[in-house]
Structures are given as C-alpha cells and as structure tokens.
Amino acid sequence: MIDGRDDSDLVRRCVDGDTEAFAPLVERYQRVLFTMALRMVGNPEDARDITQSALVKAYEKLSTFDPDYRFFSWIYRIAVNECLNFLSRRKPHQPLDEDLPAGESPEGHAEARELSLGIDEALVKLPTEYREVVVLRYFMDLSYGEMSEVLLIPEKTVKSRLYTARQLLAAHLGPWSER
Amino acid sequence: MSGFGPEELLQRELDGENTGEESAALQSRLASDPGLRESYERLRRLHLALGRIGPADPPPGLAADVMHAVRSRAARAGGARGWLDLLRAPFVSRPAFGYALTLAAGILVGAVFVGFVAPPGLLSRRDGPAAGTILPSERLAEPKPLDRQDLAAEGIRGEVVTNRADGRVVAEIRLESEGPLDVRLGFDAGTLSLLGFERGRLAPGEVRLAPGEVRIEGAGTGRYVVVLGVLGPSALRLRLSLEGNGVRVEKTLEAGTGS
Numbered sequence: 480m481i482d483g484r485d486d487s488d489l490v491r492r493c494v495d496g497d498t499e500a501f502a503p504l505v506e507r508y509q510r511v512l513f514t515m516a517l518r519m520v521g522n523p524e525d526a527r528d529i530t531q532s533a534l535v536k537a538y539e540k541l542s543t544f545d546p547d548y549r550f551f552s553w554i555y556r557i558a559v560n561e562c563l564n565f566l567s568r569r570k571p572h573q574p575l576d577e578d579l580p581a582g583e584s585p586e587g588h589a590e591a592r593e594l595s596l597g598i599d600e601a602l603v604k605l606p607t608e609y610r611e612v613v614v615l616r617y618f619m620d621l622s623y624g625e626m627s628e629v630l631l632i633p634e635k636t637v638k639s640r641l642y643t644a645r646q647l648l649a650a651h652l653g654p655w656s657e658r
Numbered sequence: 659m660s661g662f663g664p665e666e667l668l669q670r671e672l673d674g675e676n677t678g679e680e681s682a683a684l685q686s687r688l689a690s691d692p693g694l695r696e697s698y699e700r701l702r703r704l705h706l707a708l709g710r711i712g713p714a715d716p717p718p719g720l721a722a723d724v725m726h727a728v729r730s731r732a733a734r735a736g737g738a739r740g741w742l743d744l745l746r747a748p749f750v751s752r753p754a755f756g757y758a759l760t761l762a763a764g765i766l767v768g769a770v771f772v773g774f775v776a777p778p779g780l781l782s783r784r785d786g787p788a789a790g791t792i793l794p795s796e797r798l799a800e801p802k803p804l805d806r807q808d809l810a811a812e813g814i815r816g817e818v819v820t821n822r823a824d825g826r827v828v829a830e831i832r833l834e835s836e837g838p839l840d841v842r843l844g845f846d847a848g849t850l851s852l853l854g855f856e857r858g859r860l861a862p863g864e865v866r867l868a869p870g871e872v873r874i875e876g877a878g879t880g881r882y883v884v885v886l887g888v889l890g891p892s893a894l895r896l897r898l899s900l901e902g903n904g905v906r907v908e909k910t911l912e913a914g915t916g917s
Contacts, residue, residue, distance in 0.1 A: 498732040505721045513716040527717050534724045539731060595711050617708040623673075642669050649704050 486550035493541050501538055508551070509534070511619055512558045518614045519562040520569075521603040529565055533558035552628040555619070559611060559629060566607055601651035609644035616641060664691075668698050672705045727867070730853045733887060805912040813837060813903035820896065820913045826853060827886040827913045829896055834879045838862070839902035841874040843884055849892050849916055854885040891916040 486507075492500035512533060516526035537554050544553055602610055615621045615629060627634045662670065667684045670676045676684065688695045809816040813836035821828045827850060829843060841863070845852075847870035861880020866873040872884050877900075888894065894913035899906065 496732075498729055501728055502721070502725055505724050509716045509721050509724070510713055513720065514713040517714050523714075523717065526714075527720060530716065531720060531724050531727070535727045535731070538728045598707060598711060613708070618711070618713065638669070642666070645669070645672075645701055645704060649700050652704065 487546045490541055490544055490546065490550060493538065501541075504537075504550075504554075505534055508554055512554070514618050515555070515558060515614050516562055518599070518602060518618050519559075519607075519610060520565055521599060525565060529561045530558065533561045536561070549625075549628065552625065555615070555621075555629045556631070559615075562611075563607060597652055598648070601648050604651050605644060605647055609640055609647060612637060612640045613644045613648065664694055665697070668694075668701055671698075672701060723867075726852075726869075730851075734854050734885070804914050807909050807911065809833065809900060809907055809909070811900070811903070811905045811907045814839070814900060814905065814907065818898055818909065818911060820911050822914050825888060827888060827894060827896075829884045829886070829898075829911065829913070831882045831884075831898070832880075833861075833877060833882070833900075835877070835903065837903045838876040838878055839874075839900050841877040841882070842897075842899045843872045844897040844899075845870060845886060846895075849888065849890045849894060850886040850896075850913075851889055852884070853887045856883045856885075858882075886913075888916045 486504065489500045489504050493504075509530060513526055513530045516529040516533075517523060520526055520529065533554070537557050540557070544550065602613060605613070611630065612626060615626045621629065623634045623637050626637045630637065632640075662680065664684070664687055667676060667680060667687075671681060671684055688698055803819045803821055805818075805820045807818050809818060809831075814833065816831065816833040816835075818829060818831045821830070831841065831843075833839070833841075852867060852869070852872065858881040861878070861882055863874040863877040863882075866875065874882060886896075893915050896911040896913055898909045898911060901907075
C-alpha cells in the first residue's frame with residue numbers, strides 16, 4: 480500500500496530545502512485526504528479547502544515530523560484536526576450538499592447511488608468521534624492499530640467507538656438497513 | 659467459548675477477528691436467536707455497503723494549488739533560512755574554523771561593548787563614550803511608498819499602500835467598513851507571482867488565492883497584506899476593487915518596475 484521508507488526519504492529532502500520533493504507526497508495522499516474530508520464534512524468545496532490547508536500545514540510542519548513514526552499517520556492526524564476545527568466552526572445541522580460525489584461503486588447503478596447518499600446523510604448525523612472512526616475504517620481502510628495512531632486513542636477505545644458508530648448508523652439508516 | 663458477549667461477537671465477526679471456535683459459537687447462537695440473527699444481518703448489510711463506497715476523486719487542480727502555495731511559502735522562508743544556513747555552514751563543514759569564527763566574533767562584540775558601553779574609567783579614556791549611530795541615516799528611514807490611495811466611499815474608509823521590499827511588491831490594505839466587502843486585488847500573472855498573504859488577527863473574510871488575483875469575500879474592518887514576487891522587467895500595476903455597502907470602488911496602483 481504505502482511505502483513508509485519512501486515517504487521518509489521525501490520528507491527529509493523537503494526539510495533539506497528540496498521543495499519539489501513534496502509533490503509526490505501530495506500526489507500520493509491527496510485522494511485519501513480529500514475522501515476523508517469529504518465524508519467528514521459532506522461538502523466537496525469545503526473538503527477541497529480542508530485538504531489543501533492540511534497539506535500546506537503538513538509542509539510547514541515537516542521539520543517537526545518524527546521519522547520513527549509513520550508519515551501517513553502524521554498527515555492523517557493533521558487532516559483529521561483540520562476537519563474537526565472546521566466542524567466546530569460550522570453551524571450545527573447544516574444540510575449536506577446534495578451533489579456529494581458517491582464514489583466509484585462497482586455497480587454504478589441508481590440503487591448504489593441511493594445507498595451511498597443514504598449512508599452519507601446518516602454519516603453526517605453521527606457525532607464527530609463516531610464519524611471519524613467510520614471514515615478511517617471504511618474509507619481509509621486503516622486497521623485498528625493505525626486508527627489508534629491517527630486518533631491518539633487506545634485500540635480498545637477505537638473498537639468501542641466503532642461498535643457504537645455501527646449501531647447508530649444502522650439506526651439512522653432505518654428502513655434501508657431492514658431491506 | 660470466549661468471554662465476549664453476543665453483540666461483541668457480531669462486531670468481531672464483521673471485522674474477521676473471531677477465532678474458528680468463536681465463529682462456530684456465534685453461528686450456533688444465530689440459529690437459535692432470531693433477534694440476534696436480525697441484528698447481525700442488519701450490521702452485515704451496513705458493513706458491506708460501507709465497503710462498496712469507493713474513494714472520491716480529488717478536484718482537478720488541487721495538487722497544483724497545494725504546490726503553488728508550498729512554493730510561495732518556501733520562497734518567503736528562503737531569505738531567513740539563507741542567513742541561518744550561512745551561520746550554520748562553518749560548523750557543519752569545518753567545525754574548528756566555525757569555533758574560531760565564533761571566538762573572533764565574541765572578541766569583536768566584547769570590543770564594541772567595552773568601547774561604547776563600559777564606563778570611561780575602564781579604558782582610561784578621558785573623552786567619554788562615543789555617541790552616534792552605526793547605520794547611515796538613510797538606512798533608518800521608512801521605505802518610500804510607491805503609491806498610496808484613499809479608499810473612502812459610502813460606508814467605507816481606508817487606504818491602500820504599495821511598497822517594494824527586498825525586490826518584492828507589498829500591497830497593504832487598511833479598511834474600515836460598515837458591511838462585508840468583496841475585495842479583489844488583481845495583477846498580471848506574467849510579471850508578478852503571489853508569494854504570500856497576511857491579515858490582521860481580527861480582519862474578517864474568506865480568502866481565495868488564484869493566479870493573477872487575490873479575492874477576499876466578506877472583508878471588513880482590518881488590515882490585509884499581499885506580497886508579490888517580481889518575475890519580469892516591465893511597469894507593474896495592481897488593480898484593486900472593493901464592492902459592498904451598495905458601492906463599488908476601483909483603483910489602479912503603481913508598483914514600480916521589474917528589475
């Protein structure tokens with residue numbers, strides 16, 4: 480999946496003054512960070528701004544990155560914080576953007592799109608601490624250990640939050656999940 | 659069997675964490691408990707549906723915009739880092755020379771201290787400490803603005819000033835406004851490049867940066883500073899427009915010439 484050693488080499492080159500070494504890191508992480516931001520905030524324009532801001536902040540803080548840790552955990556953490564800051568500033572109950580991209584469903588049919596929209600709507604109704612575990616688990620494909628690193632919480636807490644998040648999501652989806 | 663309760667076994671089954679024995683125990687419970695089976699089916703459908711939603715494509719131009727911002731920051735930081743590198747270089751390449759240099763600098767600083775600050779008796783000088791300035795007087799003068807224009811209109815007060823500093827064009831906008839303003843500072847992207855944007859801590863507005871334009875939506879009372887790098891040798895002008903409070907103000911600002 481992600482070559483951590485390669486990431487560290489690129490980070491070191493950036494810190495040594497090679498600005499262009501940051502470009503492959505941007506290419507590598509923009510998709511996952513944008514997907515995470517989109518699922519967290521529910522609006523493509525806001526997700527774009529958050530992703531850009533997170534990547535630029537990461538560049539500015541590269542000298543503080545500890546190469547003993549994984550770069551993706553570090554940069555996800557920055558992006559998660561950007562999302563949380565954004566959500567704390569946003570008015571509660573702001574409606575979801577109806578044009579939210581549904582992603583690449585293998586079926587690509589109307590039913591899949593309806594399902595995706597239903598999940599997006601249910602997701603944005605979840606409290607933030609539950610939403611982030613669902614996003615990291617299902618859209619970032621992170622393991623419990625990786626989620627624990629990114630969220631700075633014990634694995635046990637990750638599991639219990641995901642447990643509650645699934646229950647809440649199923650409850651929000653209601654009629655669909657009974658199908 | 660393990661110490662997990664049925665609900666936790668369901669979750670572990672979804673995540674593939676159950677041992678063979680635990681899975682078998684769960685299947686046995688599901689067969690005899692319709693309520694638990696229904697709960698499992700509901701969570702399994704959700705789990706599969708979540709897994710089917712793929713990643714979203716990032717908008718076109720996102721990576722380019724990030725790198726544009728990163729290069730601007732690197733360019734701004736370049737000057738400061740250059741001095742640091744200059745100071746650090748002797749210690750990295752030739753440590754003995756570096757320490758000798760530090761000693762010489764220390765002696766020089768000590769001499770300046772004794773000569774200018776120490777009491778007269780310390781040096782047995784009768785003519786007292788020296789007075790005056792080390793820098794030539796013109797170095798202490800404020801940089802002369804290239805252009806300064808008033809931004810007064812209905813419900814708006816302020817001014818915009820353009821300066822040159824270290825070969826860069828700096829446009830400083832100070833505003834007082836009764837309502838939100840749409841502020842646009844336009845420039846020729848062929849001769850000027852955006853290096854940075856700053857604003858006062860309380861200055862409101864959403865900033866949109868694009869090649870050839872800085873736009874502040876919802877600007878208001880506060881200070882906004884745009885720093886531009888000079889790319890080519892030609893006369894440089896900036897276009898400033900303010901719109902809001904039912905009025906529109908447009909200004910063309912002189913920013914010198916490229917070197």
